[in-house]
Amino acid sequence: MxxxxxxxxxxxxxxxxxxxxxxxxxxxxxxxxxxxxxxxxKGNNPSTHTDEDGNVIAVKDDGDLGVYKHDGMGNGAKKNFDQNYSFKNTSAGGTKMGETFTPLGFADFDAYEKDGSVKPGLGAKIDFTSNWATNQVSGILNQNPSIIEYGWNARSGHDWDIKTKAPVVILIMVLSYMVNMLQPEMLEILQQVQ
Incomplete structure (x- = not known):
């Protein structure tokens, strides 16, 4: 306080x-x-943790934007994560797959807005083998749009609204924050996550 x-x-x-x-x-x-x-x-950014299938099992407010993949599935991976996690061991033994583009990319926004709690969004999953998002973002960046052009084309249901065109398994929930996509480091981050 x-x-x-x-x-x-x-x-x-x-x-x-x-x-x-x-x-x-x-x-x-x-x-x-x-x-x-x-x-x-704590004032920290959250880290994101998945099971070996890409299901998000934890989002921790620890100052680490890393995305970590853990051995095991579902509750087994979560139990192993809980046993190994600490503020000094934010990876909890997981393999770093990349970094999130925003601190709350995989968080449950309803819970966050309600009371500030940081926990995984329902059904949050990362497809580590996909390059769909990278291809979509590269296509947009190659057009070198102005911020006004991007805003016009990325609004809900339009040509660059990637979040509504994503395959059934949402690749990277953080892409809903595409306003930041004009930053050059985005391609590097997406390549690390794929």
């Missing part, structure tokens, strides 16, 4: 910088912009 005077409640910013910097948020931001609903208890 913050002590009186540590932040400005009218604009929800700190008077100093956050000691745990997040690349997706201003160092002066606090409590995800809503100090009534969210507490910045």
């Amino acid at each position: 913050l002590s009186f005077g540590e932040y400005n409640p009218r604009v929800v910013i700190r008077w100093n910088t956050d000691p745990i910097l997040k690349e997706w948020e201003s160092p002066y931001a606090i409590n995800k912009g809503n100090p009534i609903w969210f507490q910045d208890s």
